[in-house]
Structures are given as structure tokens and as C-alpha cells.
Amino acid sequence: MAMTALQRLAAAATRRPADRAPIFCNLFDQGARELGMPLREYYSRGAHVAEGQLRLREKFGYDNLWSLFYVGKEAELLGCNRICFADDGPPNVEHFVIDDLDDIASLEVPADITRHPAFEQPAECLRLLRQHAGGTYPICAYITSTMSLPALLMGMERWMSLLLMGPVDARDALLARCHEFFVKEVEAYRAAGADVILYANPFGSTDTVSMKFFLSHALPWIERDLRAIGTDGVVYYCGTSRINRVLDIVLDTVGIRTYYLSPFDSIADAKEIAGGRALTCGVINDARMIDWTEDEVVAEVRRMTDAGMPGGRFLIGTGVMPLAIPEANIRAFVTAARDFGSHDGGAHA
Amino acid sequence: MLDSYIAAYNDAVFDTDRDEALRVVQRALDDGASPEDIVFRLVVPAMDQMIKAISEDFDANLAQHFMTAQIANEVTESMLRRFTAPPQALGRIVMGTARGDMHSLGKRIVMGCLKAQMVECVDLGVNVAPDRFVDEAVAQRASVIGISAMMSHTARGPDGCLGVRRLLQERGLEHRIRIIVGGAPYRFDPDLYRVVQADAWAEDGITAGKVIAGLLTELPPWP
Numbered sequence: 001m002a003m004t005a006l007q008r009l010a011a012a013a014t015r016r017p018a019d020r021a022p023i024f025c026n027l028f029d030q031g032a033r034e035l036g037m038p039l040r041e042y043y044s045r046g047a048h049v050a051e052g053q054l055r056l057r058e059k060f061g062y063d064n065l066w067s068l069f070y071v072g073k074e075a076e077l078l079g080c081n082r083i084c085f086a087d088d089g090p091p092n093v094e095h096f097v098i099d100d101l102d103d104i105a106s107l108e109v110p111a112d113i114t115r116h117p118a119f120e121q122p123a124e125c126l127r128l129l130r131q132h133a134g135g136t137y138p139i140c141a142y143i144t145s146t147m148s149l150p151a152l153l154m155g156m157e158r159w160m161s162l163l164l165m166g167p168v169d170a171r172d173a174l175l176a177r178c179h180e181f182f183v184k185e186v187e188a189y190r191a192a193g194a195d196v197i198l199y200a201n202p203f204g205s206t207d208t209v210s211m212k213f214f215l216s217h218a219l220p221w222i223e224r225d226l227r228a229i230g231t232d233g234v235v236y237y238c239g240t241s242r243i244n245r246v247l248d249i250v251l252d253t254v255g256i257r258t259y260y261l262s263p264f265d266s267i268a269d270a271k272e273i274a275g276g277r278a279l280t281c282g283v284i285n286d287a288r289m290i291d292w293t294e295d296e297v298v299a300e301v302r303r304m305t306d307a308g309m310p311g312g313r314f315l316i317g318t319g320v321m322p323l324a325i326p327e328a329n330i331r332a333f334v335t336a337a338r339d340f341g342s343h344d345g346g347a348h349a
Numbered sequence: 350m351l352d353s354y355i356a357a358y359n360d361a362v363f364d365t366d367r368d369e370a371l372r373v374v375q376r377a378l379d380d381g382a383s384p385e386d387i388v389f390r391l392v393v394p395a396m397d398q399m400i401k402a403i404s405e406d407f408d409a410n411l412a413q414h415f416m417t418a419q420i421a422n423e424v425t426e427s428m429l430r431r432f433t434a435p436p437q438a439l440g441r442i443v444m445g446t447a448r449g450d451m452h453s454l455g456k457r458i459v460m461g462c463l464k465a466q467m468v469e470c471v472d473l474g475v476n477v478a479p480d481r482f483v484d485e486a487v488a489q490r491a492s493v494i495g496i497s498a499m500m501s502h503t504a505r506g507p508d509g510c511l512g513v514r515r516l517l518q519e520r521g522l523e524h525r526i527r528i529i530v531g532g533a534p535y536r537f538d539p540d541l542y543r544v545v546q547a548d549a550w551a552e553d554g555i556t557a558g559k560v561i562a563g564l565l566t567e568l569p570p571w572p
Contacts, residue, residue: 084449084451084476086449086502086503086506088502088506089449089500089501089502089503089506090500090502092449092450092451092452092500093451094451094476155451155452155453155454156452156453156454157453157454157457160411160412160415160454161415161419164365164367164412164415164416165367165419206410207410207411208410208411208412209365209410209411209412210363210364210365210410210412210413212364213365213412240533240537263537285537285538287501287534287537287538287541288537288538290501290505290538291538291544322501322502323501323502324501324502324505
């Protein structure tokens with residue numbers, strides 16, 4: 001059965017027949033290595049990132065492409081002017097836009113994100129990805145949720161303090177601004193060609209907040225976010241935090257149909273909770289892939305597919321793959337996922 | 350006498366309700382508890398219970414860790430001013446995030462817990478170079494260096510724990526200073542602390558307080 005990756009993803013999402021489970025292998029900084037340039041230079045141009053993404057996908061043979069440069073790009077759209085680059089790992093935000101609570105009032109949400117200078121290169125990346133792979137491979141965008149975005153603007157420590165201890169008016173004012181930005185950002189990425197919106201929200205997990213807080217504070221903002229953007233192409237993702245305890249609630253309340261698990265979530269439990277109503281994405285503990293042997297990687301994929309493949313509606317994924325993972329292990333992961341994730345009598349059958 | 354207050358305090362902390370936790374402390378004081386009782390028989394046992402709960406697979410979350418440390422820090426700071434005699438410090442630690450790492454939340458949780466355990470903690474901030482960790486440990490006569498890292502490359506790279514270890518070896522300081530590490534990469538790979546040549550690690554900030562207190566008791570004081 002010849003299918004494109006986009007058709008394969010749609011089939012998995014709707015439980016239609018497919019050749020195999022989709023494979024999302026999230027390689028970012030590895031693109032710089034492909035192009036033989038430092039990370040700072042790589043991330044300075046959308047053309048570099050698009051080229052890196054296309055080459056990596058071609059090289060390893062998985063199913064998705066990313067328009068994400070690094071998470072701090074969102075902070076740049078809101079005024080961040082300093083990113084800390086490294087040679088061996090992802091850039092992170094060095095300048096926090098909100099230094100004290102008075103800065104919240106002056107936080108400026110761009111009127112039109114597509115015209116913001118910080119969006120110019122991601123837009124170029126999306127244009128190229130769409131030109132070369134649009135309609136064939138799902139193009140993913142990473143969008144931080146309203147409740148999690150303040151961590152990029154003021155640091156997780158200060159955001160946690162404001163969120164849990166107030167002052168409430170400052171907290172709510174910041175959330176309102178972040179929601180306004182969130183909606184505009186999703187619109188901009190969709191208009192530029194993103195098929196999949198990874199809705200990134202560590203605060204949507206009870207690893208981060210209590211169930212009581214999740215229900216009273218996090219969930220209402222999730223509902224508001226999703227009411228504004230709809231659930232089409234949206235993936236519920238809480239970083240590496242577990243989601244099984246909230247999966248049923250989010251599915252029932254918000255209606256998101258795709259859930260990207262934590263490596264620490266039980267895949268079998270997630271499948272049972274979803275009960276065929278949603279696509280669940282099993283995620284390998286890719287931090288371990290740095291030191292694992294190829295055989296250990298294959299064994300882990302086997303364990304994941306044994307739990308996830310029965311009943312279909314399953315995707316095999318990674319987290320944000322560290323640059324230190326040997327290429328042989330990336331190949332082992334993709335090969336094993338293609339094999340054990342086959343619906344047509346591969347090694348799994 | 351404090352048993353009922355411990356339960357009420359723990360409930361408030363687990364519920365991330367800082368105001369209620371502070372009210373419990375005030376009620377205990379009104380009921381005759383001393384500032385020393387509040388720290389050593391209320392705040393510290395509450396942290397012990399949290400650690401026990403975590404070890405028994407209780408799903409404690411990051412917000413609870415944060416509030417446990419935050420409240421412990423606030424209460425201890427307030428009570429210390431009212432102690433009848435200055436408390437004996439258990440030891441001193443310097444702490445920061447690894448070079449290239451801007452994530453400070455874990456460090457704050459650990460420091461809040463350490464204060465209640467009478468450990469003096471020198472905060473070196475974020476993005477700390479290996480030589481600064483070691484220079485400050487020597488200058489402060491600290492027995493433990495705490496290195497927090499939230500990203501794989503800052504945990505594993507040469508400018509993180511490995512760099513600090515190299516400097517301790519070069520300067521002949523390993524008999525006097527221990528290294529503890531923590532942060533997300535260590536949770537994903539519990540053997541990673543050995544790979545980066547740390548002496549210890551902790552899965553969360555609250556447990557880290559206890560591990561550090563243990564390390565401090567192993568080491569001779571600086572001359």
C-alpha cells in the first residue's frame with residue numbers, strides 16, 4: 001500500500017487502513033551538522049533550517065518535518081533580544097522580557113505576527129518546506145500554550161511564583177496577553193503552511209500542577225485556547241510530563257484527538273483511556289538513546305509497539321532528540337519503528 | 350503537641366496553599382510552640398513526609414515541590430530571627446546552574462529546603478562556568494558544589510559537572526568537596542550522574558536537600 005506520510009498520519013488519526021504507523025522523529029540541531037555549520041549560523045536563516053529538515057528526513061526516512069527553530073523564537077516575537085547559543089545543544093532564552101511585574105503592562109503583542117522581523121525566517125522555512133514537501137509530509141509547528149508561555153518570558157521560577165502566589169491581577173493580565181499572542185501565532189503558522197500544531201503545555205500535566213489546580217486553572221485556559229484555534233491538527237503535548245491522568249478529561253472537555261505521551265506514561269494505559277477515540281503517540285526515552293546500543297534501541301521500540309500497535313491509532317515518536325545521540329541509534333530507531341510498526345506483516349506481525 | 354499542626358501544614362503544602370500553611374504556623378506559635386519547634390518539628394518533618402510520599406510513588410508534582418520549598422524558606426527565615434540562640438550550621442554549599450543553562454527553578458527548590466535544614470547555601474546564579482563553581486567553593490569554604498542542568502548538553506558537556514570534576518582533581522580538592530547534580534536529564538537516565546562523574550544526584554529538589562545534608566555529614570570541616 002503506497003501512501004504519503006501525510007496520508008499515513010490521517011489514516012492513523014481516523015483509524016483507516018495504512019501500511020504502517022507514522023513515525024515522528026524530532027531532529028532539530030542535527031540539521032546544522034548536516035549543513036556543516038555552527039548552530040547560531042544554522043538558525044539565522046529559514047533556508048538553512050528547511051534544508052536541514054529536508055535532508056534529515058530523507059536521510060533517516062521518518063514521516064514529519066519541523067518549522068521550529070528553537071523554542072525561544074516565541075520569546076523573540078515578544079521582545080526577547082538575547083538567545084544563548086551553544087555548540088552542542090539547543091539555544092535557550094537568555095533575556096527575559098518580563099523582569100518585574102510592571103513589565104507586564106508594556107508587553108507588546110505584535111499586531112500582525114506575519115510582519116514581525118522575528119517571523120521572517122520561520123516564514124521562509126515554512127515556504128520552502130511547503131514548496132518541497134507540502135501535501136506529502138506533515139509540517140509541524142511548535143506553539144506554546146497560554147499558560148506555559150510566561151515561563152519563556154520571565155523564567156519558570158518567577159512564573160511559578162506568580163502563578164501560585166499572585167498577585168492575581170498581574171497573573172491574569174499576563175495570561176490574557178499570552179492568550180492573545182497564542183491565537184495570533186497559531187493563525188500565522190497555519191497561514192504559512194503548518195499542518196500540525198504541537199500544543200506545548202507542561203502545565204497541562206499533573207506532573208507540574210496538582211489535579212485540583214489543573215481543573216481549576218489549567219483546563220479552563222486549555223479550553224479557551226482550543227475554542228479560539230479549533231482542534232484541527234492539534235497535538236496535546238506536555239513536554240516530557242505525563243498526561244495519562246488528564247487524557248480522558250482533555251479528550252472529553254476539549255476534544256483534541258491526538259496525544260503525545262511522556263516516555264514515562266504507560267502506552268497500554270493511554271490506549272485504554274483513549275479507547276479508540278484518539279491517536280496516541282508513544283514516545284521513546286531519547287535521553288537514553290545517547291548511551292544505548294542499537295540493540296537496546298530496537299528492544300525499546302519493540303516494547304513500545306507491542307503496547308501501542310494493537311487496535312491501531314498509534315504513532316511512534318521521540319522527544320526532542322539530543323544532538324549527542326549517535327546516528328546509528330537514530331537509524332535503529334526509525335528502522336525498528338518501520339518494521340514493528342508495520343500493519344502489512346512486518347517483523348511485528 | 351505539634352502532630353495536628355504537622356498534618357494541617359502538610360495538607361496546606363500539598364495543596365500549594367501558602368496562606369493556609371502560614372496560618373497553621375501562626376496557630377502553632379499561638380499554641381505555645383517555639384520558633385525552633387516550628388522549624389525542626391514542623392517544617393523539616395513535613396519535608397521528610399514529602400520525601401517519604403515521593404519514594405512511595407505518591408504523584409507529587411512540581412508545584413508542590415516549589416511550594417514546599419518556598420514555604421519552608423519563608424517560615425525558616427522568619428523563625429530564625431526569633432531563635433533563642435543562633436543555630437549550628439550543618440555546612441555550606443555553593444550552587445548554580447551549569448554553563449549555558451538558564452533554568453533556575455530546581456535550584457530555588459533545593460535552596461529553600463536546605464535553609465530549613467540549617468545548610469548555608471551560596472547562590473551562584475545561572476550559566477555558571479566550572480572554574481567559578483570551584484573558585485567560589487574554595488572562597489566560601491563550601492563542602493558541596495550543587496550543579497543543576499535542565500538540558501542534555503549542559504548536563505553532559507565539558508563545561509558542566511565534568512569540568513568541575515576536572516578542576517577538583519587538578520587542584521587536589523576531591524577529598525574536601527563533593528559534587529551533587531540534578532535536573533531533567535538525570536531523571537531520564539538515573540545512571541547519568543556517574544557518566545558526568547558526580548558524587549550524587551537527586552530526583553527532585555526536596556530529596557536533594559536530604560542528600561546534600563547527608564554529604565555534608567560525611568566530610569571533615571574546612572581547616
